[in-house]
Amino acid sequence: MFSDIKLDKNMPVYIQIKDYIKGMILRGMLRQNQKLPSTRELSSILKISRNTVICAYEFLEEEGFIYIQKGKGAFVADVQINQQEGWSIEWNSQVNDYAKASEELDIVKHEAKWKKGMISFKSIAPDESLFDVEEFKKSFLNRISIEGEKILNYGYAKGYKPLIEYLLNYMKNKGVDINGKDLLITNGFTEGFDLILASVTEKGDKILCENPTHNTAIKIMRLHGLDIKGIDVDKDGVNLQNLEAQLAENKFKLSYFIPSYHNPTGIIMSAEKRLKLYRILKQYNIPIIEDGFNEELRYSGTHVSPIAALSGEGNSVIYIGSFSKILFPGIRVGWILADKKLIGYLESIKRSRNIHTSFLDQAVFYDYLYGGNFERYIKKARKVYKDKYEFAVECAKKYIPCKEVIGEGGLHIFIKLDNINSREVLEKCCSRGVIFTPGDIFYTDDSGFNTLRLGFSRVSKDEIEKGFKIIGEVVKKSIQY
Amino acid sequence: MFSDIKLDKNMPVYIQIKDYIKGMILRGMLRQNQKLPSTRELSSILKISRNTVICAYEFLEEEGFIYIQKGKGAFVADVQINQQEGWSIEWNSQVNDYAKASEELDIVKHEAKWKKGMISFKSIAPDESLFDVEEFKKSFLNRISIEGEKILNYGYAKGYKPLIEYLLNYMKNKGVDINGKDLLITNGFTEGFDLILASVTEKGDKILCENPTHNTAIKIMRLHGLDIKGIDVDKDGVNLQNLEAQLAENKFKLSYFIPSYHNPTGIIMSAEKRLKLYRILKQYNIPIIEDGFNEELRYSGTHVSPIAALSGEGNSVIYIGSFSKILFPGIRVGWILADKKLIGYLESIKRSRNIHTSFLDQAVFYDYLYGGNFERYIKKARKVYKDKYEFAVECAKKYIPCKEVIGEGGLHIFIKLDNINSREVLEKCCSRGVIFTPGDIFYTDDSGFNTLRLGFSRVSKDEIEKGFKIIGEVVKKSIQY
Incomplete structure (x- = not known):
């Protein structure tokens, strides 16, 4: 034998x-x-x-x-051979509503699956071929030689100190006053947002956000049992009349906004609107969660400060940062900048949930950032993505009959069709080898059936042209019927 | 300027x-x-x-x-200068009970702090000087050269496939039948345990465990609002009479056990007791969460199978594995082996909380394990720790007047004093430069005031002798008064 x-x-x-x-x-x-x-x-x-x-x-x-x-x-030797006495449990009936909701809202499990040869516009993950892996490797070797044993042993819930210091300074350079504030390293935006909701909200609390908004944020808000009120979005950001109307009618616990290259629309909230939004929410005393999503991916010449920079020594804006849509999302490093006391609570929750974010990853990432690599990388990445963005807009306008191509940049474009259901378009496109994200998943209400998000970060220009043509043909046919 | x-x-x-x-x-x-x-x-x-x-x-x-x-x-350029209009919120009054409980139960924040020059017996983290950092480095370089870009981009919630395969096989080699089961990679034991409780329990549910037990587990159970019933522990594991009495009186949702080098007592549950425990819980149909803690750190000659190996094709045991007490805890990689359907739910919750565990860390760790490094490392580590364990027991018996030195191994010893409050001992020891973990934090009820856990993994033999002498002197004085 x-x-x-x-x-x-x-x-x-x-x-x-x-x-x-x-x-x-x-x-x-x-x-x-x-x-x-x-x-x-x-x-x-x-x-x-x-x-x-x-x-x-x-x-x-x-x-x-x-x-x-x-x-x-x-x-x-005298080894106890396992008595195998099978005993089975029907886990479907054992799990609670939270688990069931998590699975139901888990889009990855229910959406159209990519198959080999397909062109997928679903992803807005960065194009990994742009990563400067060599620099990352150098940073790894550097950290390992300096403190290899230490960073492989337990660290602290708040994070790796040099990285915290670096990011505090990074936020200061965005114009944010860091007095009285502190920073917690998280496993990306997702964990940051989940921790904040877990610490501040109760089931049934009302939360304000843009409509449409980041689908993962919607999922997390739903899983926390929050009552979500979405505010329509204009070309320069959230509609303030609509916002004031909501505020007059409801009492909100929190608000959540994505001011730069908003997901899914790609809209940038103007500096004026940021200030107005800030003032209105201040008047109603509703803390702001600012999602720094894609802020680094500025394509135009002008600088726009994050909302967190408007508050000075105030502590009412909670900023969630992450480079994941641009750089190394696989290592899951993000951060929350907020009031010191609040960070204290979040730190304890973080510790109770997973002790801390990988200290190896934090140390290597720190070394990479500190060496000025991020600045060099983002310069290169911006060029490539901006070029692709412009090409994608051009192709969309040329090939896809639609009401509107929305947004000013980012890694995706957002399209409103004329009264056509984008899920039906998706089904037909899918059979022709093209998939994308139907826009309805980004809406807090039942609207958006006629929208779609086309992520272009990981497809070539040829694929953009080829794929958009197919989408356009399917849309045209849908119009005819 | x-x-x-x-x-x-x-x-x-x-x-x-x-x-x-x-x-x-x-x-x-x-x-x-x-x-x-x-x-x-x-x-x-x-x-x-x-x-x-x-x-x-x-x-x-x-x-x-x-x-x-x-x-x-x-x-x-025309840069918008931030209008700083401070607006502050009293976050202490904004956070919910969960956040407050997280901070209150956060032992790290409230315990005696280590100061330079002190001898600390608090830690049971591995001794990092034993890590074979060179092999880890090789694994990193290998993975980065094979698939550097890929593992730095987004991965999958369930985990890095080769690592999942490796660990499934690893569990099979422990005698566990993996048919109908699946494996989820988590950020260590802590996340694994938290995810399971989040998916299966409701506030007020009753859960069985050993008394004393792992303090982080107690914290997580409390944060989930569970009603914890602790079962006394005999020399060969949990007391079965006590267990049956609890089962007769209460309806339990789940049970949680640490059969090997139990934390904090260091007790190994005997093979016979594992089987009896399994049969009793089967009879009452109460699923078992088995904490594989320190299972790898076997000091004696005999092999004892995990409880999960007793169930054959049954799916009622959920096994949580982690090498963190032995190897590289800084990278936070653990796993759950459980029923396929249950893993499906846990995967969705994991995705909603932090997308996935660092793919870089998973890939490098896989490479390290696959190369046979773990086997070689554990052989070396076992020798060192066993030697230290025996020395620590010897010193404890020699210097510390006590009722009992408990346990058969692990990275710590557990001591029961004669009717002396270990927190008072700690206070006096602290002023003499020695700290340890008071045992009461491991108890599910108010007992254990006279116990202490002495972790020796990160102190030298000299420090063990010196530190135990001081503890002994303090205890002696306490007896006199």
Whole structure:
């Protein structure tokens, strides 16, 4: 039976032999005190060196599966063979409403799946071919040589200190007053937003946001049982009349806005509107969660400060930052800048949920940022994305009959069709090898059925043209019927 | 004013100059259309190369803060200066009960703090000097060269596939039947446990566990509003009479056990007891969460299967695994092995909370494990820790007058004093430069006031002897009064 072992050439052979014999013992295929083949025999059966077998036997002895009698050989130890007494539970009926809602609202599980050869406009993740992996590698090697052991051991819930300092300074350079504030490192925007809602809201609380807005934010707000009121968005950001009307009617606990390259519309809230919005919310005393999403991806010449910069020493704006839509989302590093006391609470919740964000990733990311790599990278990335953005807008206008192509930039464009259901368009496009995100998932109400988001960050210009043509053809046909 | 810039020699100078000027503009210290010093002037003021200044100006232009007129120089652009209209919120009154409880139960914030020169027996984190950082580095370089760009971009909520496959096989080698099961990668044990409670329990549900038990688990159970019933622990694990009495009286939703090198007692639940416990819980149909804590740190010769191995194709045991107490806790990688359907729900919750665990860390960790490094490392670590464990037990028995030194191994020993309050001992020890963990934090009821946990993983033998002597002296004095 030993000749059955299938060896994987990329894994140490002695470990494979060890595990194989362990498995046989645990399944009762080798009895207690049974003699194993000698190291010489086994090495000849498997055509491997005798030392490899000796090493495997040593590990088996170390792990308590065999004992070795000098001059006699190796024998199976007294290992308790598992009594397998199956006992099953119907987990579907055990999980709670939160778990069920999480799965229902989990778009990834229910949306059109990408298949090989398809052109997908679903993603707004960065184009990984732009990453300067070499610089990242240098930062890794640098940190590992300076403090490798330390960053591989436990760290602190608040985050890796040098990274916190770097980001505080980074926020200061955006014009934000950091007095009385503090910074918590999170596993990206998603964790930041979830932690804030977990700490401040109660089921049934009302929250204000743009309509449409980031679908993950909608999911998280729903999972917290919040009553979401979405405010229509104009070309320069949220509609203030609509906002005031909502404020007059309802009492809100919090508000959430994405001022730059808003997801999904790509709209930039103007500086004037930011100030007006800030003043209105101040008047009603409704704290603001500002999502710094894509703020770094500025295509136009003018600088617009984040809303957090308007508050001076005030503490009513909670800023969530993340480079994930631009750089290295795989490492999941984001941050919350907020009032010191609030950060204290968030830190404790963070600790109770996952202790801290990977210290290795934080240290390497810090080293990368500190070396000025982000500035150089963003300059390059901006050029590539801006170029693609302009091409995508051009193609959209040329090929897709629609009411409006919205937005001023970002990694996606947002389209309003004439009274055509974008899910029906998606279905037909899908059969022709093109997929995109139907816009309704970004709406807080039932509107948006005629909208779609086209992410272009990870497709080539050729694919943009080819894909948009197909979408356009499907839309044209839909108009005819 | 430009001569004020304090340059940090480790950061690119052009970025520091860029940020300095940006800050001045945002604070209104440079007016719109004001001329900046020429690149020649500024380079001579700062004693840096002119190219550096040119580079800084280029970035300032790129970011929209200045404009350059050929032949005339650089001028401040039309940048909106932040109106700072402070608006403050009393966050203490805004946060909810969950946030408040998180902070109250956050032991790190309230316990005796380590100061330089102290001997601390608080930690049970691994000794980082044992880490084979070189092998980890090799794994990083290997993964980065094979798929660097990919693992730095978004991954999947369930985890990095090769790591999932590796761990499924790893669990199989522990005798666990993986049919009908699946595996979710989590940010360590803490996230795993939190996700399970979040998906299955409701406020007020009853949960069974050992008493004492892992303090982080107690915190998480409390934060979920669970009614915790702790079962006394005998030398070979949980007391079954006590268990049956609890089961007869209460209806439990879940149970939670740490069978190996139990935290804080270091007790190993015997194979016979594991089977009996399993059968009793099966009879009452109460799913088991098995904490694989320190299972890898076997000091004795015999192999004991995890409880999850008893269930065969059954799905009623949820196993949480983590190497964090042994290896690289800083990267926060753990896993849940459970019923496929349940993992589906947990995956959706995980996605809604932080998208996924760092793909970089997962990939590097996979590479490290796959190369057989863990087996070699654990062999070495076991020897060191076992030696220290035996020494610690010896010292404890020699120096600390007590009722009992409990446990069979692990990275800590647990001591029961004679009717002496360990917090009072701690206070006196603290003033003599020695700290440890008072045992009461591990108890689900108000008992355990006379217990303490002494972690020895990160202290030297000399420190163990010196520290235990001091603890012993303090205890002796307490007996006299």
